[in-house]
Amino acid sequence: MKRRDFMVASGSALGAVAMGSCMTTRPSRPSKAKSIMDRVMTYRKVDAHGHLLDPDRPDELLKAMDLVGIERAAISRPIGDNPDQFREQNDAILRAMKMHPDRLLGQCYVNPLHAADALEEVNRCLGEGMIGLGELYTHAKISNPIYFPIVEKCIEERASIMAHARADLSLLRPHHPETTPATTSASKDFVELAKRYPEAIIIHGHIGGGGDWEHMVKTLRDAPTIYVDTSGSCTDEGMIDFAVRHLGVDRLLFATDINFETGVGKILAARLGEDDRRAIFWGNFNNILRLRGQHAD
Amino acid sequence: MRIDAHAYMGHWPFRPLRGNTCEALVRRLDENEIDRALVGNINGVFYKNPQWANEELFADCESFLDRLVPFAVLNPTYADWEYDLEICRKGFGMAGVRLYPQYHDYRILGDGCTEAVKRIRDAGMVVSFSSRLVDRRQRSWMDSAEDIPMKNILHVVRQVPDARYLILHAFTPDFANDDVVEAVDGVDIQFDMMYGTATQQIGPVLYDLPTGIAALGPERFSFGTATPFREYPSHVIRMELLESALADPKALAAVWGGNASRLLART
Numbered sequence: 306m307k308r309r310d311f312m313v314a315s316g317s318a319l320g321a322v323a324m325g326s327c328m329t330t331r332p333s334r335p336s337k338a339k340s341i342m343d344r345v346m347t348y349r350k351v352d353a354h355g356h357l358l359d360p361d362r363p364d365e366l367l368k369a370m371d372l373v374g375i376e377r378a379a380i381s382r383p384i385g386d387n388p389d390q391f392r393e394q395n396d397a398i399l400r401a402m403k404m405h406p407d408r409l410l411g412q413c414y415v416n417p418l419h420a421a422d423a424l425e426e427v428n429r430c431l432g433e434g435m436i437g438l439g440e441l442y443t444h445a446k447i448s449n450p451i452y453f454p455i456v457e458k459c460i461e462e463r464a465s466i467m468a469h470a471r472a473d474l475s476l477l478r479p480h481h482p483e484t485t486p487a488t489t490s491a492s493k494d495f496v497e498l499a500k501r502y503p504e505a506i507i508i509h510g511h512i513g514g515g516g517d518w519e520h521m522v523k524t525l526r527d528a529p530t531i532y533v534d535t536s537g538s539c540t541d542e543g544m545i546d547f548a549v550r551h552l553g554v555d556r557l558l559f560a561t562d563i564n565f566e567t568g569v570g571k572i573l574a575a576r577l578g579e580d581d582r583r584a585i586f587w588g589n590f591n592n593i594l595r596l597r598g599q600h601a602d
Numbered sequence: 603m604r605i606d607a608h609a610y611m612g613h614w615p616f617r618p619l620r621g622n623t624c625e626a627l628v629r630r631l632d633e634n635e636i637d638r639a640l641v642g643n644i645n646g647v648f649y650k651n652p653q654w655a656n657e658e659l660f661a662d663c664e665s666f667l668d669r670l671v672p673f674a675v676l677n678p679t680y681a682d683w684e685y686d687l688e689i690c691r692k693g694f695g696m697a698g699v700r701l702y703p704q705y706h707d708y709r710i711l712g713d714g715c716t717e718a719v720k721r722i723r724d725a726g727m728v729v730s731f732s733s734r735l736v737d738r739r740q741r742s743w744m745d746s747a748e749d750i751p752m753k754n755i756l757h758v759v760r761q762v763p764d765a766r767y768l769i770l771h772a773f774t775p776d777f778a779n780d781d782v783v784e785a786v787d788g789v790d791i792q793f794d795m796m797y798g799t800a801t802q803q804i805g806p807v808l809y810d811l812p813t814g815i816a817a818l819g820p821e822r823f824s825f826g827t828a829t830p831f832r833e834y835p836s837h838v839i840r841m842e843l844l845e846s847a848l849a850d851p852k853a854l855a856a857v858w859g860g861n862a863s864r865l866l867a868r869t
């Protein structure tokens with residue numbers, strides 16, 4: 306009996322399962338799944354975009370990092386709008402950094418609309434050993450002149466500037482209903498800033514952070530000084546390959562935005578040579594940190 | 603046995619997908635040491651008459667029925683769908699029906715959806731809803747489908763508690779919520795675990811998977827990947843981390859495939 310006839314006769318493909326006659330269980334499982342964790346642990350990793358969820362429990366974050374072999378993470382707490390609030394968040398990050406100086410790197414979060422306080426806070430945080438800014442949020446587009454004094458300070462300090470980016474339809478085509486504030490940075494805003502300040506170390510946050518990642522990558526293609534972090538909950542197959550194809554490996558920085566399984570998985574899934582995978586997981590961001598002498602070897 | 607309860611073949615109109623045939627799916631299962639997958643045809647979401655897609659799926663997976671379990675896509679507001687249901691069940695041996703009210707122009711709470719669920723139940727097939735197909739933040743301007751909130755899916759479940767359900771792209775910030783626990787009590791329902799995490803670091807679209815499993819029971823979650831929309835390794839990593847988060851190895855085996863196997867065995 307041909308398989309098709311059999312299926313029809315038995316009433317169901319699953320009838321066959323129930324009868325046990327044509328179900329194939331793969332004979333042996335040598336632990337490819339185990340070996341995936343071996344693969345995960347093979348690579349040194351530094352996370353360019355992380356967050357500290359509980360300000361008093363950096364140990365919880367370290368536990369999660371350990372599960373997927375992340376050695377160091379740049380972290381921030383982008384919460385609150387007024388100076389007292391952003392100082393409080395940065396204080397929590399500074400405490401965590403000091404508790405785990407070999408594991409946690411600080412990114413300073415400010416609201417640039419409080420211009421004087423924001424600049425003062427950036428000075429304080431960089432002075433206390435943070436690596437740069439992050440995750441700058443939706444108060445103003447990253448190309449807004451209100452950011453310029455802060456960007457100039459970061460250039461002077463060789464400090465990186467990481468900001469939240471989106472590519473919702475409402476940002477790209479304003480006749481669509483708003484799904485993110487109109488002041489959210491889109492990729493073209495990063496390009497504008499990079500044109501004005503080609504020496505700035507700009508990190509475009511999370512290509513997987515929700516939004517049309519193809520549009521993001523295409524917009525950033527011809528802006529060679531901009532780095533892109535790979536974080537965000539989106540883990541579409543082919544996303545990293547597309548970014549590599551158009552931006553090159555050297556501009557991509559591994560990051561999780563606290564999505565640990567998918568953060569690592571999407572880099573493992575990418576069709577990359579081993580040197581390139583290592584560059585994304587570790588080398589590229591470590592080289593950025595090297596500019597300020599905050600790298601690891 | 604390891605079963606991927608959430609896989610596809612077919613085309614997504616807004617982006618090319620790699621490996622979107624049954625043959626490629628089987629290769630992918632091999633690469634990841636997965637025994638079987640439940641597969642539906644994406645094309646059925648977009649054809650006016652989705653039965654074309656079920657015919658395509660059957661033709662494409664016919665040589666892989668030892669590895670792939672086909673699920674139909676049907677639109678219960680389209681003419682003569684009950685006839686197509688019959689063909690899918692008796693002719694093609696399909697195990698379940700994936701319903702897409704958000705793409706097929708009817709409301710999950712109304713427009714006869716509950717009646718359709720009963721009809722699928724009576725055909726002995728699994729009912730599958732999907733909260734979404736892609737993240738709404740990256741949708742095409744032509745893709746206006748809204749996410750289906752879990753509470754709406756659970757509303758249908760309450761009305762037809764004796765159907766069997768597999769919920770794809772299953773997401774709610776809190777599976778331990780009393781409303782969820784109460785709605786699924788005594789119901790044969792499973793959720794894929796693709797938005798869960800075993801790292802305790804939860805976020806806007808990430809819930810704590812061990813907490814969900816503790817609240818609803820390990821029999822409620824199944825390994826599922828949305829391949830080939832999503833890359834595969836992340837899901838396998840999640841299961842590996844879940845292993846250390848769950849005390850009971852039997853619970854892990856249930857999520858890996860025991861649950862999906864049980865759901866299919868009753869078909």
Ligand SMILES: [Zn+2]
Nearest residue numbers: 469470510514
């Ligand atoms: Zn963000």
